[in-house]
Amino acid sequence: MSSLVRIACPRRRLGSLKRLVLAATLAGLAAAGTPATAQAAPQYPVPYGLIDGIAHFVDRSSPPAANDWSCRPSAEHPEPVVLVHGLTATMAANWQTISPLLANNGYCVFALNYGFDPAAPVPLNLIPATKSMRESSINELAPFVDRVLAATGAQKVDIVGHSEGTVMPRWYIKHGGGAAKVAKSVNLTPLNNGTQAGGQGLIALALDALGVWDDLQLRAEAYGFGASLQMTTGSDYLEDVNSGDAYPAGIDYTFIMTRWDQVVVPHTSGMGPIAPNVTNIVVQDQCPLALFEHAGAAGDAVVAQHILNALDPANRVPMNCFGRPRNG
16 A cells, blocks of 8 residues: 555656646746836846947947837836937947946837938048937937837837937927927936037137038038037027927936036036926036046946936935946
């Protein structure tokens, strides 16, 4: 009788094991047909600093974790994030830090390259974001956002931009229907009022007094490098986006600046107006030892904390000037 018991017990265990395997298989098949929801796993490495961005300077591929078109936003983060790079940078160069960090924190992340003008003279035709920002916003950013919304089923996106990527989307918001499709706009080293680096603003004033400034801007656009002049203080482009309803109330704006910016001069040119939907942050006001400059903003750990707080203000975390942001 005892030998029968010893034989029967393994059979019962084997039956249980088969049922478990069958259940796991069915669950796996069901999951295979279900779109992936953004979540904190898998964990992507998150590098900080400039080195990884420089290493990908001419790389036109997607940054880590970006452009997973099967991603579905979670209830915690219902808006997918669209990353918009700056002048001369590709999406891979600009977002080596922020893209995997956002994915680790449960966001669907998307990014694009824009602003290449094949008709521009060599080597301008090989440099990203040189084309007129009007063209880039309407012909490239607008359809990209529509594609993201269609793929994810979301109603709106959040935009995180760096440098030119802070002002190019403003044309889309004002003239391309973006005001109804953008929930939050988070901006690193912004150019709201342009730059006067190298005396650009004064030169523009002098050229305007001579009556040639408007013609020069048009010629720059025609030859494929309009964006550089459009970012100058006093440009026709900036006068347009800063007029009228420049910061629509339905969008929450965050502008993140560094006192050490050598491209946006003065750095306060990045400030938005005093308004309920506008937050201006000069990083060194709270963290004086955060010694990053213009290009370094997208790889800085303090800036990354500000980005996470701006995208998810309900779960804002106190700033740690000597630490790194939550990573999932």
